Amino acid sequence: MDVDSQKVEKLRNGIIPIYEPGLENIVAENSKLDNLHFTDDADEAVAFADIIFIAVGTPPDEDGSADLKYVLAVARDVGRRMEVRKTVITKSTVPVGTSDKVKAAIVEELTTRNKDLIIDVASNPEFLKEGAAVNDFMKPDRIVVGTDSDHVRKQMTELYAPFNRNSDRMIFMDIRAAELTKYAANAMLATKISFMNEIAILAEELGADVEQVRHGIGSDPRIGYQFIYPGIGYGGSCFPKDVQALQRTGGEHGLPMRILDAVEQVNAKQKLHLVNRVNQHYQGDIKGKTFALWGLSFKPKTDDMREAPSRQIMEALWEAGAKVQAYDPEAMEEVERIYGQHPGLLLTGTRDAALTGADALIICTEWQHFRAANFDALAETLSDKVIFDGRNMYEPSRVEAAGLTYYAIGRGESLRRSLLDSTSTKG
Numbered sequence: 001m002d003v004d005s006q007k008v009e010k011l012r013n014g015i016i017p018i019y020e021p022g023l024e025n026i027v028a029e030n031s032k033l034d035n036l037h038f039t040d041d042a043d044e045a046v047a048f049a050d051i052i053f054i055a056v057g058t059p060p061d062e063d064g065s066a067d068l069k070y071v072l073a074v075a076r077d078v079g080r081r082m083e084v085r086k087t088v089i090t091k092s093t094v095p096v097g098t099s100d101k102v103k104a105a106i107v108e109e110l111t112t113r114n115k116d117l118i119i120d121v122a123s124n125p126e127f128l129k130e131g132a133a134v135n136d137f138m139k140p141d142r143i144v145v146g147t148d149s150d151h152v153r154k155q156m157t158e159l160y161a162p163f164n165r166n167s168d169r170m171i172f173m174d175i176r177a178a179e180l181t182k183y184a185a186n187a188m189l190a191t192k193i194s195f196m197n198e199i200a201i202l203a204e205e206l207g208a209d210v211e212q213v214r215h216g217i218g219s220d221p222r223i224g225y226q227f228i229y230p231g232i233g234y235g236g237s238c239f240p241k242d243v244q245a246l247q248r249t250g251g252e253h254g255l256p257m258r259i260l261d262a263v264e265q266v267n268a269k270q271k272l273h274l275v276n277r278v279n280q281h282y283q284g285d286i287k288g289k290t291f292a293l294w295g296l297s298f299k300p301k302t303d304d305m306r307e308a309p310s311r312q313i314m315e316a317l318w319e320a321g322a323k324v325q326a327y328d329p330e331a332m333e334e335v336e337r338i339y340g341q342h343p344g345l346l347l348t349g350t351r352d353a354a355l356t357g358a359d360a361l362i363i364c365t366e367w368q369h370f371r372a373a374n375f376d377a378l379a380e381t382l383s384d385k386v387i388f389d390g391r392n393m394y395e396p397s398r399v400e401a402a403g404l405t406y407y408a409i410g411r412g413e414s415l416r417r418s419l420l421d422s423t424s425t426k427g
């Protein structure tokens with residue numbers, strides 16, 4: 001059920017409003033099997049279901065806390081309509097204490113209607129990643145359920161049984177612990193990334209190669225290889241919003257979240273690090289330059305542009321009077337929706353078309369097919385023979401062997417060569 005009837009109509013016709021690998025097939029298959037229906041009619045949805053998941057957005061409001069108006073509107077919609085016992089589960093990422101508010105809102109509506117019905121609430125946070133959502137859901141690391149009801153425990157165990165076959169992934173806990181688990185997980189991952197970004201910048205100063213450091217530390221299972229890739233900062237719909245919401249929650253309880261304050265500051269700085277290198281290379285003068293830009297979405301395999309570092313990079317380039325020719329395999333429509341017909345932006349149909357007439361290349365997203373690049377051809381095409389790579393896609397020596405200057409993130413030794421290069425060409 002969604003209040004957006006246009007979206008519902010599209011889904012009924014098998015059109016998925018976002019790009020997410022594998023989703024279209026699942027929707028098509030289950031619609032065909034009559035397992036899946038879409039509606040914009042709340043009466044129909046509430047009457048139909050024993051278990052209702054609330055999976056609406058919780059955008060940050062002005063002060064950074066999660067805005068619960070959509071979550072609580074669903075709770076009220078349920079309370080106004082339910083005629084028998086129901087279980088209402090919050091899937092949206094919500095601050096600790098929200099399930100109590102959901103329950104209170106439903107009970108209030110029931111009381112107004114003089115109904116005395118049992119209502120169970122639970123928290124079941126979602127840990128899927130965009131671009132890998134289907135697989136993450138089908139083969140979860142863990143299924144966290146916060147509940148104080150045995151009835152819900154049984155329902156959830158049965159509901160998730162198909163995804164819980166090989167080993168038990170269910171983790172039952174208190175409602176508040178489940179709500180906090182989601183924020184703590186995202187904040188920890190964002191912390192890993194910001195930490196590594198800070199180490200990368202230090203590596204640049206020290207002449208060390210952060211990619212070697214990454215290998216060196218990731219091999220310790222206590223640290224692990226995941227989420228220690230330095231880059232141009234984390235984006236997306238979750239990390240920035242959830243870090244802010246947790247900072248806010250801490251603040252409200254007189255506990256400033258000092259680590260998260262730093263995580264956010266480092267990330268904000270990191271998003272502009274590559275542009276600073278561009279400016280340094282061109283000694284502050286990029287007016288009239290044309291930059292090819294590969295990758296726009298906040299990460300590969302999604303068309304999501306929310307908090308994408310590419311936006312800040314493009315905006316800074318435009319501000320300085322440069323032009324951008326950009327290509328992304330999935331996010332072009334979204335970029336058009338955001339920027340319209342921007343005079344500084346040309347969207348091209350292929351990655352190679354973005355290079356035509358460009359002075360330099362900037363890489364913002366590590367889409368797989370950017371990996372196999374022909375450096376000799378790039379050196380031919382880019383008139384200033386320089387690549388600014390925000391995702392450490394290439395081995396510096398290979399790029400440099402083609403006569404290109406290569407800036408990546410945290411690759412100190414190669415950076416030193418690049419800077420030497422840029423001063424020698426500029427005299």
Ligand code: UDX
Pocket residue numbers: 126127128129130131186189193226227228229230231232233234235236237238239298299
């Ligand atoms: C995240 C969580 O991973 C997921 O568990 C939660 O449910 C939702 O939020 P998502 O936002 O889809 O998922 O993307 P994720 O793969 O976590 O990447 C987030 C951002 O971090 C991206 O901008 C990515 O480029 C960046 N990142 C990730 C790094 O810069 N370095 C890394 O090592 C990993």
